Amino acid sequence: MNQKISKKDISKLLDELGKEFKVFSPSRESGVTTFAEWDGRDSSFLEWYRNTVISPKAQLQPLYEKMFSFHKDKEGYHLELPPPTDKKLIFGIRPCDAKALTIIDKTFQDTYQDPYYLDKRKNTLLVGLGCTNPYDSCFCTSLGLSPTQSSDVDLMLTDIGDEFLIEAVTDRGMKLIKKTSYLKEVTKTDEAKAEEARRQASSKVTRRLDTKDLAKRLLSSFDDQDFWEKVSNKCISCGICTLLCPTCYCFDISDELVKKEGSRFRSGDSCAFPVYTKMPMENPRLEKWRRVRQKVCHKYEFYPMSFEVIACSGCGRCIRLCPVNWDITQILASLPVKVKA
Amino acid sequence: MTNREAEQRLRDEAKSLLESAKVDYIVGFADGSLKFHTTPLITRNKDDVDHLVINPFMASNLAKFLTELEGRVGIVAKGCDSRSIVSLVQDNKVSREKVVIVGIPCRGMINLSKIEQLAGKESDEIDDITRQGDKVVVKLDGSEKEIPVKEVLFDHCLACELPTPKEYDLLIDEPIPATPDEEASQAKINKLEELSHHERWRFWQNEFSRCIRCYACRNVCPACYCQRCFVEEAEPQWILSIPKWQDNLIFQIIRNIHLAGRCTDCGECERACPVNIPLRSLSKEMYDLVGELFGFKSGMEIDAAPLLTHYELEEAEDFFR
Numbered sequence: 250m251n252q253k254i255s256k257k258d259i260s261k262l263l264d265e266l267g268k269e270f271k272v273f274s275p276s277r278e279s280g281v282t283t284f285a286e287w288d289g290r291d292s293s294f295l296e297w298y299r300n301t302v303i304s305p306k307a308q309l310q311p312l313y314e315k316m317f318s319f320h321k322d323k324e325g326y327h328l329e330l331p332p333p334t335d336k337k338l339i340f341g342i343r344p345c346d347a348k349a350l351t352i353i354d355k356t357f358q359d360t361y362q363d364p365y366y367l368d369k370r371k372n373t374l375l376v377g378l379g380c381t382n383p384y385d386s387c388f389c390t391s392l393g394l395s396p397t398q399s400s401d402v403d404l405m406l407t408d409i410g411d412e413f414l415i416e417a418v419t420d421r422g423m424k425l426i427k428k429t430s431y432l433k434e435v436t437k438t439d440e441a442k443a444e445e446a447r448r449q450a451s452s453k454v455t456r457r458l459d460t461k462d463l464a465k466r467l468l469s470s471f472d473d474q475d476f477w478e479k480v481s482n483k484c485i486s487c488g489i490c491t492l493l494c495p496t497c498y499c500f501d502i503s504d505e506l507v508k509k510e511g512s513r514f515r516s517g518d519s520c521a522f523p524v525y526t527k528m529p530m531e532n533p534r535l536e537k538w539r540r541v542r543q544k545v546c547h548k549y550e551f552y553p554m555s556f557e558v559i560a561c562s563g564c565g566r567c568i569r570l571c572p573v574n575w576d577i578t579q580i581l582a583s584l585p586v587k588v589k590a
Numbered sequence: 591m592t593n594r595e596a597e598q599r600l601r602d603e604a605k606s607l608l609e610s611a612k613v614d615y616i617v618g619f620a621d622g623s624l625k626f627h628t629t630p631l632i633t634r635n636k637d638d639v640d641h642l643v644i645n646p647f648m649a650s651n652l653a654k655f656l657t658e659l660e661g662r663v664g665i666v667a668k669g670c671d672s673r674s675i676v677s678l679v680q681d682n683k684v685s686r687e688k689v690v691i692v693g694i695p696c697r698g699m700i701n702l703s704k705i706e707q708l709a710g711k712e713s714d715e716i717d718d719i720t721r722q723g724d725k726v727v728v729k730l731d732g733s734e735k736e737i738p739v740k741e742v743l744f745d746h747c748l749a750c751e752l753p754t755p756k757e758y759d760l761l762i763d764e765p766i767p768a769t770p771d772e773e774a775s776q777a778k779i780n781k782l783e784e785l786s787h788h789e790r791w792r793f794w795q796n797e798f799s800r801c802i803r804c805y806a807c808r809n810v811c812p813a814c815y816c817q818r819c820f821v822e823e824a825e826p827q828w829i830l831s832i833p834k835w836q837d838n839l840i841f842q843i844i845r846n847i848h849l850a851g852r853c854t855d856c857g858e859c860e861r862a863c864p865v866n867i868p869l870r871s872l873s874k875e876m877y878d879l880v881g882e883l884f885g886f887k888s889g890m891e892i893d894a895a896p897l898l899t900h901y902e903l904e905e906a907e908d909f910f911r
């Protein structure tokens with residue numbers, strides 16, 4: 250049975266959750282919108298939060314993280330692993346960003362089980378918050394999800410005016426609401442309001458991407474150099490659309506050495522950078538069009554081939570944050586090859 | 591000339607440049623896919639030039655693309671863009687004969703972030719933004735709000751010394767005289783200067799903690815044309831590739847030093863930064879320092895010798911002889 254909570258009680262709820270978890274919620278304190286540790290004060294995000302520039306993926310795959318430290322003495326090298334992962338709760342994750350985690354899980358738990366990501370993932374609860382005011386750059390509805398969808402979170406909140414309807418999606422979510430204060434039973438009217446909110450939110454997402462036969466269309470356009478040159482010419486090869494994409498996960502590894510001590514870090518990397526594929530003798534993606542093609546095909550062709558899901562959840566960050574307004578939905582709509590069904 | 595007439599003239603000129611094969615490419619602005627955004631239009635196809643626009647949202651500095659494109663290029667240039675082009679010509683990165691500069695006299699570009707702050711809404715929620723003389727009219731939720739244009743132009747536009755290109759092949763409209771308001775332009779920087787050293791250090795530490803090392807600041811910059819940037823060098827490694835604030839700060843300091851005498855104060859780095867780091871507060875300091883020490887303003891005079899790559903026999907340092 251669903252529950253509800255008054256918006257006025259959200260601060261108290263977060264305080265209570267803070268006793269068991271490290272709670273992260275939308276914040277703009279640092280100068281950019283991101284998920285930051287709940288400070289017990291500022292619940293104003295309920296007013297301004299649409300989506301954050303830095304997606305909550307950063308809680309699971311940080312922009313950079315220490316893999317281990319090492320030092321050298323007479324006996325040789327000694328390694329020190331990072332401390333065990335905290336129990337975290339991400340409050341307010343949007344359906345697209347939650348879906349994005351489900352998508353990248355497939356990479357991190359493929360043949361190689363990535364302990365850094367998976368430990369955090371296992372220890373993180375997701376409390377979703379349905380959208381009421383999507384951006385004009387959002388296109389989640391074209392990727393099989395809705396702005397109020399609950400499939401990828403533990404608990405899902407839907408805005409029904411002065412209150413949020415709460416749906417327990419997983420067992421973990423169910424356990425959590427059993428011991429949570431401030432919740433009330435929902436009425437039939439509340440359920441009806443939630444249904445209406447869901448319908449309205451979906452209708453506000455207006456950007457479209459036709460995913461029908463997309464992988465096939467990309468495959469047949471792969472060798473069309475003219476097309477790729479044309480659509481990539483205004484891209485400036487920065488890392489914005491990849492580093493800030495919730496479904497991009499590439500990282501680089503580097504060491505920081507100070508005398509006989511050091512640390513090994515991993516940090517976000519981007520296929521938009523020419524050095525990404527730099528090898529001793531050559532670089533297979535020196536030209537910009539090859540890198541743009543890689544980004545597009547990886548998301549909409551190769552990833553579905555490997556994992557049966559498109560590596561994009563339609564969050565729209567790559568469109569709204571790009572310094573030249575390069576728009577993936579326009580590029581995919583202009584693919585030269587149309588495949589007959 | 592009305593804006594519409596200017597746009598039509600621009601399209602006609604661009605078309606005839608392509609048709610007469612005077613250029614291989616046209617580089618200009620088209621409407622973007624987001625509200626109140628333009629997007630660079632780079633084309634060899636004369637039918638595309640009908641998408642060229644002139645409006646107060648042409649924030650990008652297109653000079654950037656000149657170092658990438660092969661062949662002759664007809665480029666739409668605001669005053670500041672023309673300065674970047676001139677600077678590139680002086681540095682031998684672009685050959686003047688291969689560029690047709692289509693000058694656009696410019697009244698300043700609108701900074702959407704400033705509008706968003708004043709309106710309390712994000713740009714996609716705003717119904718309309720129009721410039722009417724010294725005012726900008728913002729339509730929002732059925733009501734209209736007038737804002738003095740000075741409150742919503744980019745900081746670097748407020749200080750613009752060259753709204754109309756001095757170096758051009760074609761000028762689309764009547765020249766506009768410069769009316770720089772240095773004080774308004776410096777407001778953010780002045781506030782920083784009032785801080786103590788310690789506070790300022792803390793300020794930059796906080797700002798650079800957000801940097802994600804996307805290099806958009808460097809990649810949009812026409813003056814950052816190095817084929818191998820120091821940040822990617824591994825032998826020696828000047829900075830770590832991980833976005834620690836210390837390394838982020840060093841990246842930006844070295845970048846600014848490299849740009850002394852090249853930076854034209856076009857403001858692109860700050861505009862491109864996805865995490866709102868006020869990069870112009872650094873670059874403008876360098877720009878002013880170059881002005882003070884050497885009386886040099888990059889890109890203003892095509893005949894000037896480039897500041898740091900030109901040497902005279904009489905130079906004090908033996909090293910250079």
Ligand code: SF4
Nearest residue numbers: 484485487490571575
């Ligand atoms: S954000 Fe835009 S300019 Fe930067 S790499 Fe992506 S598409 Fe290119």
Ligand code: SF4
Nearest residue numbers: 494561562564565567
């Ligand atoms: S590709 Fe773009 S829209 Fe899709 S998940 Fe990444 S940033 Fe979001």
Ligand code: SF4
Nearest residue numbers: 814816819820845848
């Ligand atoms: S920062 Fe310096 S080295 Fe890097 S591209 Fe710019 S000028 Fe070149």
Ligand code: SF4
Nearest residue numbers: 801802804805807863
């Ligand atoms: S644009 Fe901003 S975030 Fe990106 S590298 Fe430059 S300072 Fe860092």
